[in-house]
Amino acid sequence: MERYHDVINSVTMSFQDYDPGDFYDELFTARGVPRSTAALLIEKIESLSIDHLLRQQQAAQNTLFKLGVTFNVYGDNRGTERVFPFDVVPRIISSSDWQTLETGLKQRITALNCFLDDIYNEQKIVKDGIIPLATIESASGFLPPCKGLKPPKGIWCHITGTDLVRDREGTWYVLEDNLRCPSGVSYVLENRTVMKSSFPTLFNELDIKAVDDYPGQLLDALIELAPASANEPMVVLLSPGAFNSAYFEHSFLAQQMGITLVEGRDLVVDDGYVKMRTTKGLQTVDVIYRRIDDDFLDPTEFRADSMLGVPGLMEVFRQGKVAIANAPGTGVADDKLIYAYVPQMIRYYLNEEQIIPNVPTYFCEDEQQQSHVLSNLGSLVVKATDASGGYGMLIGTQSSKQEQNQFAEKIKSNPRGYIAQPTLCLSRMPTLIDESFQGRHVDLRPFIVNGQSHSPYVNPGGLTRVALREGSLVVNSSQGGGSKDTWVINA
């Protein structure tokens, strides 16, 4: 019996049958030929038995489940939590690639921060004719109450989670900027913990950049925002509450940084300050790391029906008696039309050329471009300028004639509301599906912390999301996506 068991166990996983296909593969250059950075990983995986690998995958999943590393799915009255599926094959990024990405991301966030400070104040970029005023004012994230704001240390955007993708040639592109409250960094940290326990020897043999510094970097950036009068700054994380889809991350980050997690109902504006309700009475709050959207922050200035925010918060912010990260108003840069102007912003504010390119973007507002879009709907991706998370878009190559007609109508009636981009053939990589390795599309979301005391910190790697459905290009967790650990390797 024992012997029989051994025989079963000794069958190993092989990449011989893995077909990278006609895509850029993150781990292989051709069938059976791993990239130099991935060679050791592939060798290690091939030395493992099927049982062992499946056990590791299962153990990782169980660990995440036991830890309660879950996200919530809306519209499900019970059992609202799901584990974000985890794939055991890590993504590898070479350190030379990473250096370029890191520099490119820092450049981008610096320019975007200049842009935000400018458009809510002097609007020089408008006066100099780079971006039309109408484009800015019609962006859904542009908040007039933020005009004239001077956030502490001139920083608007403290935390960014930029979405990057690669095309068939392996060229990196920025897909979205996500300047409001990007989520996912907790998975970067938890996935790494799980991988370390699954493949301890690989971490000894490969020079993999550590990711655990993130909470410390973030806490430093938050503390330095506190008003000068605060001796021991009270920093809190403002969450919409336990029913929010990213609640696990909110509590995880609060715990890792040792700060208090509050909900809107815990806060009150009193005597010109934001205070929280404690068992010993009201206590002043100095810095708010907010994880609720701009619109919901203060019902007296933004959405009046918001139950999540704090009435009067904005006025305290204006008076400099509380700091908010990210500052209200940053959402304007998430507008997909504003996104298209980032190359110009980099040139205008930094006098540099963009390091990581944007995906080429067609403006439906422009008559010529619109007619090009309308006659090529079958090959383009159309996106609503104010949507994110894979919603409100048309993937031409996977759409029906009827859907295309619907989008054509939408574009014609609201040209400001839509942009179009060529369909990128996202890179793929091996993923453990039904006991074999199959190619699946991936993207990457690195996290950037923009503090004042040093240049922006980019957490090495980021969250690799993988579309688990065959052929799917949509990696969002709400739509069948999973995640992988991401290794930046010195080689």
Place this chain on the structure above:
Amino acid sequence: MLSRVADSIYWLNRYIERAENVARFVEVNLNLLMDNPVGVAQQWEPLIAVTGDRDVFFQRYDRATAERVLDFLTFDQKSPNSILSCVRAARENARSVRETISSEMWEQVNAFYLQVEEAAQAKDSRDSYAFYSEVKMASHRFAGVMDATLSWNESWQFGQLGRMLERADKTARILDVKYFLLLPSAQEVGTPIDNLQWIALLKSASAYEMYRKTEQIISPAGVAKFLILDAQFPRSIKFCLKWAEDALRQIAGVSASSSPLSSQRALGRLRAELEYITLDEIFQGGLHQFLDDFQLRLNTVGDCIYADFIALPTEATEKTAGKASNRVASKAATNKAASKTTNKTTKEVAGSPIALGAQRQS
């Protein structure tokens, strides 16, 4: 600490303790049934009476059968005090304060929850008496993990307070089971079958062995004395109140000048009475009446704790009356808070023989 967080930790502990005690209720009856001579009718209604769920139960069922009562108290998700409902509520509270409690505590609550959910799926509660011991052990594990991994700070004290108040309430109810259990005839008082009922009752409070060491002979007076007045047994009412009072004192903070809070007064008075009351006095008024009054007054303590620490102060009271009024919430603020956290206290229903002391949180 945040009032909301204090409230959640308090309720997290109450719900865990409640789940454990519902398991104890069920066990006492299962024990009894197995010891009953053949031919003696099974009694399930007392269980529903003593958990304070009679109204809810009889809205749905006409008669209390073994199957219905066991399901109602164990896996029924519509029954607010079933083990399943308690553990779910405990987990929801834990989830909302994950960053405050230790990871180990969270994992323990989550494991408890998964275990009960799994058992609920299997649905063979009638045959798996072992399940109820597992529930008790899971609760003990939680308490142990909390003591060993959470700083004994204000959070811990709120948890302790919740656990001890819940336990005092439930020990009173376990003792009250005997009041509702019918003997085959009045002549049976003091006979073996009567004694068997008392023994089963002690066992369900994990008190049998400790009882034998102090009181030895089984008698109604002895059992009542042990479960109400013993100073060392950790499930006796007096013991629980002593610990609860200590926790409350730590939370409120000691200072010679400040006058005690309403919750301190209510709890202190109740504890002091237990300190000086005699067994004769308890029995003069009737044990059941004593337990009934006790449960009501314990509810009042819970209400005072809510008002003193949890109910949100309004800006108005804050500004006009200054710091001292932080703990005096306006009616509106209390209602707002109550509707948000839905901590409801159901008071005695007129004409009902027992106090419906079930405090619940959805």
